[in-house]
Amino acid sequence: MNALIDGIRHGFVTADVSAFPALVAEDAEIRSPLATASGPEGFAALANVFAGLFTDREIEVLAIVASGDAAIVEQRVSARHQASGRRIVFDEAAVIRIRDGRIASWRAYYDAAALDSGDDPGA
Amino acid sequence: MIARASSGTLPRMTPKAMVMEMLGASDRGDFTRFRALLADDCEWVNPVVHAEGADEIARNVGGFMAGFPGNRHEVTLALESGDQVAIEGEWVAGSVRAPFAAIVHTRGPRVASVRLYLDTAALSAKLEAATGMSAAPKAVYRRWFEEVVSGGDLALADELLTADYRLHFPGVPEPVDREGHKRLVTMFRTAFPDWVETVEDLIAEEDRVVARVTGAGTHRGDFQGIAPTDRRVTATGIGIGRFADGRIAEAWAAYDALGLVQQLS
Numbered sequence: 001m002n003a004l005i006d007g008i009r010h011g012f013v014t015a016d017v018s019a020f021p022a023l024v025a026e027d028a029e030i031r032s033p034l035a036t037a038s039g040p041e042g043f044a045a046l047a048n049v050f051a052g053l054f055t056d057r058e059i060e061v062l063a064i065v066a067s068g069d070a071a072i073v074e075q076r077v078s079a080r081h082q083a084s085g086r087r088i089v090f091d092e093a094a095v096i097r098i099r100d101g102r103i104a105s106w107r108a109y110y111d112a113a114a115l116d117s118g119d120d121p122g123a
Numbered sequence: 124m125i126a127r128a129s130s131g132t133l134p135r136m137t138p139k140a141m142v143m144e145m146l147g148a149s150d151r152g153d154f155t156r157f158r159a160l161l162a163d164d165c166e167w168v169n170p171v172v173h174a175e176g177a178d179e180i181a182r183n184v185g186g187f188m189a190g191f192p193g194n195r196h197e198v199t200l201a202l203e204s205g206d207q208v209a210i211e212g213e214w215v216a217g218s219v220r221a222p223f224a225a226i227v228h229t230r231g232p233r234v235a236s237v238r239l240y241l242d243t244a245a246l247s248a249k250l251e252a253a254t255g256m257s258a259a260p261k262a263v264y265r266r267w268f269e270e271v272v273s274g275g276d277l278a279l280a281d282e283l284l285t286a287d288y289r290l291h292f293p294g295v296p297e298p299v300d301r302e303g304h305k306r307l308v309t310m311f312r313t314a315f316p317d318w319v320e321t322v323e324d325l326i327a328e329e330d331r332v333v334a335r336v337t338g339a340g341t342h343r344g345d346f347q348g349i350a351p352t353d354r355r356v357t358a359t360g361i362g363i364g365r366f367a368d369g370r371i372a373e374a375w376a377a378y379d380a381l382g383l384v385q386q387l388s
Contacts, residue, residue: 072202093238
């Protein structure tokens with residue numbers, strides 16, 4: 001479970017999504033307040049959008065609670081918006097379900113409204 | 124009323140059972156039980172309520188939940204690892220369903236911290252669609268009674284009331300402006316320094332919120348020409364607030380003035 005979570009986190013931070021097909025089921029769904037996508041290509045597309053909009057991307061795992069084929073990971077996402085120079089920092093909880101050793105679903109919970117009130121520009 | 128928990132009174136539960144009991148107590152509106160499950164230094168973080176300390180958490184969460192009678196939590200996933208519990212579910216209030224996830228840390232027989240994740244923008248939109256108004260005015264009106272009238276925080280009045288605010292008050296022929304209402308609060312709190320108004324009901328409709336309150340305090344200062352009696356008195360009242368841009372723009376108040384004076388006679 002931790003290896004899968006680390007693999008996805010690595011892809012979103014580095015934009016190297018080459019491992020996603022091995023980590024994500026073909027019919028896997030990813031849902032968040034701002035986006036939905038499916039399959040390894042969908043996960044990769046979101047990672048590429050994230051990398052295209054933000055630099056200095058960091059994701060820090062705060063907690064992982066796992067049992068059986070499910071886990072909820074709490075993590076802190078920080079990145080600098082390229083267009084505005086503003087650094088955003090927000091915490092999220094992602095509910096992850098596993099099937100046959102790959103991610104079957106990933107649902108992220110965070111307060112999208114908080115993204116408008118992140119740290120000061122240039123922080 | 125939030126009762127304090129006495130240490131060592133809780134039977135040993137698993138962390139997951141403790142969290143489910145906490146949510147169940149909230150669903151039942153039993154915030155005495157809810158409070159008893161929290162460590163005294165518990166921290167509660169979510170986009171709606173950020174509170175520290177069990178009493179404050181129980182008061183704030185209880186106050187929020189009281190605005191949505193019959194609300195409940197439907198947990199679809201509950202995971203436990205050591206002293207941590209993670210849950211996914213939906214908060215249901217009438218036709219509104221708000222998905223959430225939470226990370227809960229427990230310590231011994233109590234909850235040490237709760238970090239709740241949900242999308243407030245989506246929740247606000249659903250609440251507005253279901254009720255015809257934002258939940259915010261009810262929260263603002265509650266703050267008026269709990270923090271200004273009961274807590275004496277007059278500076279907050281400038282935040283909660285519009286600059287052109289008008290109050291229609293029994294026995295006062297002309298509407299009272301914001302500064303006038305602050306003077307009324309001061310006058311009342313001088314006569315009854317420990318005055319607390321408990322919000323019994325909050326009902327919202329279009330741009331107005333109706334509050335039914337019960338006030339109680341001890342007569343320590345002059346009140347309408349009556350010298351201090353040191354008597355404990357109570358009074359019921361109704362307030363109607365009209366909201367504009369998230370603040371109270373106009374209010375109508377009615378309270379049992381005769382009953383209050385009779386208690387001092």
